[in-house]
Structure formats: C-alpha cells, structure tokens
Amino acid sequence: MSMIVSSIGQGLLWGILGVALFLTFRILNFPDMTVEGTFPLGAAVTTTAITKGVPPILACLLGFVAGAIAGLLTGLLYTKGKIPILLAGILVMTACLSINLRIMGGSNVSLLGKQTIFSAHFLEALPKYFDSVFVGLLTIFIITILLVLFLQTKLGQAFIATGDNPVMARSLGINTDSMTIMGLMLSNGIIGLGGALISQSNGYADVNMGIGIIVIALASIIIGEVVFGELTLNQRLIAVTLGSIIYRFVILLVLQLGFSTNDLNLLSAIILALCLMSPILSKKLKLTKIITQGGFKNAK
C-alpha cells in the first residue's frame, strides 16, 4: 500500500515536469533539452538557499526564477542567435552543469535537519508518503489551473498560434520570437520549481539529478496521450499528470520484477520508445482488431 501511495506522490511531483514540457514539446512543437539543466538548477538554487536560511517557499520561487532565466537564454540563442533549438538547449543544459556546481559549491547538497516545505506540521502529521501526495497535488492543481486560464487569454491564444503556424501568426501581428522566449521561460521556470520540490522531497540535490529528465517528462506526456486518446487542450494538460502517475506504476511494477534502480534510465527509455511507437505497433500487430474482435481468427 505505501508503495502505491509513494508512486502516486512521485507521479504528481514529476507530473509538474511533464506539464512544463508540454508547453514547449506539444504547444510550441519542439523538444527543449534545456530541462536537463534547469531541473538540477532549480534543485541547486533551492537547496542552497534553504541551507543559507531562506524560507522554503521563497527558496522554491528562487528555483522557478533560476529556471526561467535559463529558459530565457535558450530562447535568445534560438530566436536571436539563430541556433537550432536542439543545440541551443544542449548548450544551456551543458552550461548549467558548471553553474550548478558553482551554486552548490560541490556535487551535492544535503537538506538533512533543515526546514523544507515538507517539514510543515500538518504534513508531518499525515501518514507516510502522503506529504508528497499533498504537495504534489496542490502544486500541480495550481499550475494546471493557471495554465488553463492563461491559454484562454489573448496572449495564451497567440502563444498557441505561434506553435501551430508561425507564418500565419506573424502575418496576424504576433511576435513569434517573444512568444517562443516566453514559452521557454515559463516551461523552464516550472521545471526549476519541479526540481525545487523534488530535491526537498528527496532531501538532497545532486549535480547529476537532471540526467534522463526529458525522457521521464516526455513519457508522462506520451503515456497520457496513448492512454486517453483524443482530448481537448485542457483535458490533455490533466492527462499529462495522470500519465506521470501511470508511468510511476509501470516503474514500480518493473522494479517488482527484479530490475535494479540502476536500470531505471534504460527502462524509462524503453517505455517511452514503446509508447512513441504505439501507433505503428498497434497497426502492425492489428491490436485494435484483436481487442475489438477477440483474437486472430477474425482478423482479416
């Protein structure tokens, strides 16, 4: 039981990353590698701030700001410097590795004995692992609501149009460069916040904690899409969080089969690859026919 609660908690916290990546990957239509740098950046800034005595909530906001600044850099390299987005993201991600070491003053920072947002009295009164469920649910609820409201504004619509058809967007007077930079800042800011929360949940920040993040975040998005199918934009945002929880359950299941936690990145990559291939696979293997008609006999 506690394993399941823990998985839900982790799924909710990591779902924040999925929702953030949705803004760039699904709305702006490009993969943003910066997140592998901004996730540990948010963690580094927040944990270091906490050890210096900054209140946890304020420290989380600092993590958001740090992530947004990194996103701004990627955006400027891409829109003004004309560097391809994949490379721009990798450049900022790589730079973040050094920055993170500078901030933390070493390769990791422990939060042992420090006040974090998980130290609040009412959270400690909850049964084990329910604290991350509560914090994760509250955070992702607020973020999702704010994003849904934002996407319904004139600015939000211009942001969606930029990803959908930049040529048209410009011809309607939308500054697509500004929209792209804004999206990258917002997305990486939320990733930084995710790093801030997850490092507090783990009790430490580590310089290598960003490795494989983009695959996990993508997995939540893709699993959500594969499982829930055709949805409206708002529903898709919620599906990302559910996808993230399902992903955690899959990982839990695989670990129960006897794999070690060292295999996690390999497993994440395999799960994501399978999900990405699912349209092809279901066509090739005639999965829909098997499911709807009950076996190969009836398949033509």
Place this chain on the structure above:
Amino acid sequence: MQSKPTLSLKNVVTTVNTGTPSESIILNKLNLDIYPGDFITVLGSNGAGKSTLFNTITGNLQISSGQILLNNIDIAKESVEKRAHYLGRVFQDPKMGTAPRMTVAENLNLALQRGETRGLTPRHLNKHQPLFKKLTGIMSNSLNTKLDVATQNLSGGQRQALSFLMAIIKKPELLLLDEHTAALDPKTSFQLMSETNKVISEQNLTCLMITHHLDDALKYGNRLIVIDKGKVVFDVAGAQKDNLTKEQLLNFFNDLVEV
C-alpha cells in the same frame, strides 16, 4: 486618379540570398501606386517577382533600396508583425493561413485582433460568436456549422474560405491575395472567387490579387498589371481594362518571352 495612393512602391529593389553565390535581384526598381478601392489583378510568368512583391510589401523580405509608403508613411523598416496592422493576406497553400489545431472560431478570433497588442485579457470567444456566425454564413460551404471544428479537419476549400475571412474580418488597408484559389478544384475555386469578388466590392476593399488565370485577371478587378523581370511592364485600368481581350494579353505575353 485624384486621391492619394494607399500604398506606394518607389524604386523598390529586393535582393534574395544576399552575400551568397546565388544572390539575385528579384524586384528591380519597381514602381507601383495602389489607390483606395483599387482591385488589381497581378499577372506574370513564374519567377517574374509576383510573390516577392507580396513578401516585400508584408516585410518578409527586406528591400535593398527604394521606399514603401503606406498613406505617405515609409514602412520599409517596420517588422512583419508591425505591418500586419495594415495588411490582410491569403496564401496559396491552404495549410499556410490557418492554425491547424485551433478551431475555426479560435482562428477568426485571432484574426480579429490582427496587429493589436495581446495581453493577459480574456479572449472573448463567446462574445464574438454571432459575428463569426454571420461572417462564415456568407460562404457557401457550410463553414458556419463548423465553428468548433479544428481547422485541420476542414477541406482545402473551407480552409481557404476561412483564410480569406481571417484576412478581412478586421478591414485591412490592403488585402493581398496570393493565388488563393489555385490549390482548389475548379468548382470550389470558382465559388471562392465569386465570394471574394462580392466581399471586395461590398466592403470597397483595396486589393492586390495574383493569379495565373488570364480569364480571372480580366474578369475581376478594375485594374490589371503585369510584372516581368522585377518591374511593372503593363498597367491598365477602368474602361481600358474592360476592353482588353484575352488575345491581346496572350500576344503581350508572347512578346515578353521573345525579348
């Protein structure tokens, strides 16, 4: 013409691939005055500079020299986004003019704010619904029943009709139609062209329309120009245009090729 031109191109030179071996001058000291209410059909062979002319007016291409005056103000330095304030444009490719994952109503709503600052204010999609219904109703392709459909699920003809409505929903100083019916089947193309003509004359829009159909070029508009080698080489209006025949035009084109 007594009135002042809406748009005036003076000695405009547009060069593409500047600084590369394939550098070439597409518009070569082109001069053109477009007056309020002009509906100009634009003819010219491939590579003559018709699309470059549009991209120069919209700011997608920067000019090397010359002036682009809109109501006597030089807009040559203004960005594409800034110029969107005055210009409505329909592309040839039905995929170019609409946001595929957004609905018909959402696309129209975007176009309604063309050239305006977009802030954190509500988009008022429902408030404008009656306007969208009315506007899409002038098209004969049941677009008005598809306001909540994503445009990627529309036919090419419906998408072009939508693109056209998006270009005129907020009255532009100048409407640019870039062979907007060329990608459609003959029947749909004819329908959209008649509806286009009706809207342009009813709202007295100023319009430049590129076409490859000599018949359309003769049938529609009050003025006809031919572009060749980056210059306006033929320009007739009014009764002179009305009396122009297809044979005369064809002969004119044949002469161009021989030079």
